[in-house]
Amino acid sequence: MNLKALLKALTGKQDSKDVAKERLRLVLVHDRASVSPEFLDIIKEEIIRVISKYMEIDEGNTVIQMHRSEGTAVLEANLAVKAIRRTF
Amino acid sequence: MGEVIVITSGKGGVGKTTTTANLGVGMALLNKKVALIDADIGLRNLDVVMGLENRIVYDLVDVVEGRCRTRQALIRDKRYENLYLLPAAQTRDKSAVSPEQMRKLCEELKEEFDYVFVDCPAGIEQGFRNAIAGADRAIIVTTPEVSAVRDADRIIGLLEAAGLRGPRLLINRLRPEMVKRGDMLDIDDILEILAIDLIGVVPDDEKIIISTNRGEPVAAQENGSLAGQAYRNIVRRIMGEEVPFLNFYRNRSLLGRLKKLIGFGG
Numbered sequence: 001m002n003l004k005a006l007l008k009a010l011t012g013k014q015d016s017k018d019v020a021k022e023r024l025r026l027v028l029v030h031d032r033a034s035v036s037p038e039f040l041d042i043i044k045e046e047i048i049r050v051i052s053k054y055m056e057i058d059e060g061n062t063v064i065q066m067h068r069s070e071g072t073a074v075l076e077a078n079l080a081v082k083a084i085r086r087t088f
Numbered sequence: 089m090g091e092v093i094v095i096t097s098g099k100g101g102v103g104k105t106t107t108t109a110n111l112g113v114g115m116a117l118l119n120k121k122v123a124l125i126d127a128d129i130g131l132r133n134l135d136v137v138m139g140l141e142n143r144i145v146y147d148l149v150d151v152v153e154g155r156c157r158t159r160q161a162l163i164r165d166k167r168y169e170n171l172y173l174l175p176a177a178q179t180r181d182k183s184a185v186s187p188e189q190m191r192k193l194c195e196e197l198k199e200e201f202d203y204v205f206v207d208c209p210a211g212i213e214q215g216f217r218n219a220i221a222g223a224d225r226a227i228i229v230t231t232p233e234v235s236a237v238r239d240a241d242r243i244i245g246l247l248e249a250a251g252l253r254g255p256r257l258l259i260n261r262l263r264p265e266m267v268k269r270g271d272m273l274d275i276d277d278i279l280e281i282l283a284i285d286l287i288g289v290v291p292d293d294e295k296i297i298i299s300t301n302r303g304e305p306v307a308a309q310e311n312g313s314l315a316g317q318a319y320r321n322i323v324r325r326i327m328g329e330e331v332p333f334l335n336f337y338r339n340r341s342l343l344g345r346l347k348k349l350i351g352f353g354g
């Protein structure tokens with residue numbers, strides 16, 4: 001370890017470029033995950049269509065959204081189930 | 089049949105126009121026939137960076153609206169054998185040209201020129217759509233800053249969506265002494281984040297401002313600046329040559345070498 005690195009370790013101060021890199025990483029996860037409402041609507045319809053084979057879904061109470069959580073993107077789907085189909 | 093290369097960035101002011109001018113000059117010095125298109129309609133700049141502002145008669149919009157032939161609007165840069173500029177219109181806006189018209193124009197220019205460079209306006213709206221419409225390849229310019237790299241990422245996504253594969257990254261205005269002390273994103277940091285291939289790195293260099301004052305791109309001066317050398321290397325990489333990347337971090341001074349020896353700095 002050279003003097004500069006030692007000094008940094010002692011003061012606990014991070015290089016500004018490391019801060020920049022970390023912030024970039026996080027903001028890009030979010031940017032790359034942000035999709036248009038139209039696109040989400042398409043996904044929503046498709047999910048409902050698939051699930052409807054097994055359960056009766058209340059479309060009005062179904063929410064699909066994308067958000068950021070601890071460094072990753074999460075696709076969250078909340079589907080209100082009215083009934084489960086007997087046939088399965 | 090030539091190739092059309094768009095120089096784009098997303099964020100404004102990172103060096104697209106400077107890059108376009110220098111790559112054009114560098115390419116012309118290698119005896120290639122080159123046309124530069126200023127696609128920044130309403131904010132014409134490439135003409136002054138090239139020092140050709142007094143020779144404009146017709147512009148890009150005149151060409152696409154049929155008021156003149158493409159040949160008549162192309163300004164020949166007399167300092168080089170084969171370098172031409174098609175200036176942007178200054179009194180119109182981006183909607184004066186359509187992507188289809190740009191595509192046609194690029195096809196026409198490719199017949200005659202080895203390389204056509206398109207200087208793209210900042211942003212992701214119609215001006216950007218026009219500029220990339222006729223392109224075969226793209227060079228994305230960024231500076232080592234969070235906002236510029238973020239916008240570059242967005243551009244990479246948009247280019248991909250438009251079917252322009254394999255864009256290359258040009259990192260502009262690198263300041264080696266800031267990188268050394270940990271106060272600027274390094275080349276590897278940026279490449280890791282964006283995950284695309286590098287075409288070159290141009291240092292922050294006051295010679296660029298001086299040469300822009302005079303309207304003579306730095307790439308023209310044979311044994312001049314590090315920036316000029318960087319541009320000439322990029323030109324050769326565009327042509328498919330393998331050229332090693334410049335090392336900006338060499339410790340040139342005796343003091344620097346001594347410091348490194350005793351483990352201080354470096």
Ligand SMILES: Nc1ncnc2c1ncn2[C@@H]1O[C@H](COP(=O)(O)OP(=O)(O)OP(=O)(O)O)[C@@H](O)[C@H]1O
Nearest residue numbers: 100101102103104105106210261291292293296297
């Ligand atoms: N490597 C460099 N070193 C020093 N100055 C530079 C460098 N590259 C560009 N500049 C300066 O930065 C400024 C912006 O450059 P330029 O006009 O090429 O950017 P641009 O991306 O075309 O901007 P716009 O988005 O407005 O079209 C200019 O003043 C230019 O001289």
Ligand SMILES: [Mg+2]
Nearest residue numbers: 104105128133
């Ligand atoms: Mg510009």
